[in-house]
Amino acid sequence: MSRIIDGKAISALERQRIKSQTESFINESGIVPGLAVIIVGEDPASKVYVKNKHKGCLDMGFVSKIYELPENTEERELLNLIDALNLDNEIHGILVQLPLPKHLDEKKVIARINPEKDVDAFHTQNVGKIVLGEYDFLPCTPAGIMVLLRESGVTIEGKECVIIGRSNIVGKPMALLMLHANATVTICHSKSVNLPEITRRADILIVAVGKEKFVKADMVKEGAVVIDVGMNRDGNGKLCGDVDFEEVLKVASAITPVPGGVGPMTITMLLQNTLTAAKKFALQKNNLFYRRKTQKRRKNY
Ligand code: NAP
Numbered sequence: 001m002s003r004i005i006d007g008k009a010i011s012a013l014e015r016q017r018i019k020s021q022t023e024s025f026i027n028e029s030g031i032v033p034g035l036a037v038i039i040v041g042e043d044p045a046s047k048v049y050v051k052n053k054h055k056g057c058l059d060m061g062f063v064s065k066i067y068e069l070p071e072n073t074e075e076r077e078l079l080n081l082i083d084a085l086n087l088d089n090e091i092h093g094i095l096v097q098l099p100l101p102k103h104l105d106e107k108k109v110i111a112r113i114n115p116e117k118d119v120d121a122f123h124t125q126n127v128g129k130i131v132l133g134e135y136d137f138l139p140c141t142p143a144g145i146m147v148l149l150r151e152s153g154v155t156i157e158g159k160e161c162v163i164i165g166r167s168n169i170v171g172k173p174m175a176l177l178m179l180h181a182n183a184t185v186t187i188c189h190s191k192s193v194n195l196p197e198i199t200r201r202a203d204i205l206i207v208a209v210g211k212e213k214f215v216k217a218d219m220v221k222e223g224a225v226v227i228d229v230g231m232n233r234d235g236n237g238k239l240c241g242d243v244d245f246e247e248v249l250k251v252a253s254a255i256t257p258v259p260g261g262v263g264p265m266t267i268t269m270l271l272q273n274t275l276t277a278a279k280k281f282a283l284q285k286n287n288l289f290y291r292r293k294t295q296k297r298r299k300n301y
Contacts, residue, residue: 002252002254004254004256005148005227005261007256007260007265010151011144014272015060015271016064018060018272023270025278029278029282032067032278033062033092033274034063034091034093034097035053035092035093035169035270035274036091036093037050037066037067039067039099040069040070040096040101041101041159042098043099046097046098049097050066051096052267052272053267054066057271063090073111074154074275075104078096079108079112082168089281092117092118092120093117093270093278094118094273094281095120095142096109096110096113096120102163111124116136116281117277119270120171121137127168133176138172138193138273138280139169140265141174141267142173142177142261143270147214147265148265149225153268156182157181157182157183157294159183159203160186161175161183164206165189167208174206178204186198188189198216199215201203204224205219205226206223206229207243208230208242209231214240214281215242217244217247223253226256227252227255227261228241228242230258239259241256243255245257245258
């Protein structure tokens with residue numbers, strides 16, 4: 001019988017931990033962590049994500065600023081806003097909600113964000129740090145999956161991990177994190193040959209394809225841990241994953257549901273990254289009170 005990994009419960013515990021760290025940080029530094037989210041256009045799914053991010057920030061006691069720009073915003077206007085936020089000492093994290101309308105160059109926009117405020121960890125400087133294993137921030141979805149695995153007691157070291165999907169926001173960083181955790185990692189994509197043969201080798205199978213019920217039971221090894229990143233809408237508009245949950249439940253030792261698996265962790269990791277950015281800001285601004293406190297704490301360990 002398979003165990004269901006409860007992303008909602010794990011996320012709630014993580015948020016409690018972040019909230020209590022935030023309270024201590026505010027007391028010690030006088031700085032309130034601040035996140036700015038920029039959304040361009042009217043994409044309904046993006047609007048829901050942004051609303052949830054805003055709510056998450058307010059629950060943590062963060063400053064939360066949402067910038068809603070019209071669909072026809074010129075690139076120059078968007079870049080000017082990012083420049084202003086880069087200089088704003090009340091804002092420690094900046095997130096541009098993707099996808100952007102087609103006339104805006106995503107790469108150029110992300111490159112404009114100060115890497116120290118890049119809480120999505122999409123800036124090339126942060127991606128490079130992740131490759132080297134010396135990061136400040138991790139992309140939120142892969143980071144959330146690492147927490148889910150840790151909190152579910154899944155051993156990663158020495159295990160065969162297969163990831164389906166090689167996107168810059170999920171598949172590639174996920175592979176790096178599993179590699180840093182000493183798994184043997186295989187990344188599959190749409191040109192992979194004999195996919196089921198490869199996925200059946202996995203002790204840990206992570207699926208980020210974006211296709212409803214793509215992974216069937218015959219693609220999964222008995223006893224594997226299966227992480228479903230997919231967020232798709234079925235014919236009835238109901239949220240569903242990339243894994244055929246009912247089928248795979250019968251062979252996996254543990255599995256994340258959709259909804260209630262990976263999804264809740266993503267915003268939680270964004271909150272963690274915003275707090276981390278604010279702490280870095282406090283140290284860099286030579287906030288002496290905060291510096292003294294953290295040094296004293298270190299001595300006590
Ligand atoms: P993406 O950029 O569209 O990437 C999909 C990947 O799947 C690509 O690498 C593609 O291969 C691969 N693929 C497509 N068809 C395949 C096939 N038949 N066999 C093997 N591989 C195949 O998607 P993404 O941004 O990574 O997102 C993936 C899913 O996760 C989506 O449902 C998205 O909504 C969801 N998501 C959820 C969260 C969350 O918080 N829960 C966060 C981010 C994304 P090629 O590279 O060869 O095209």
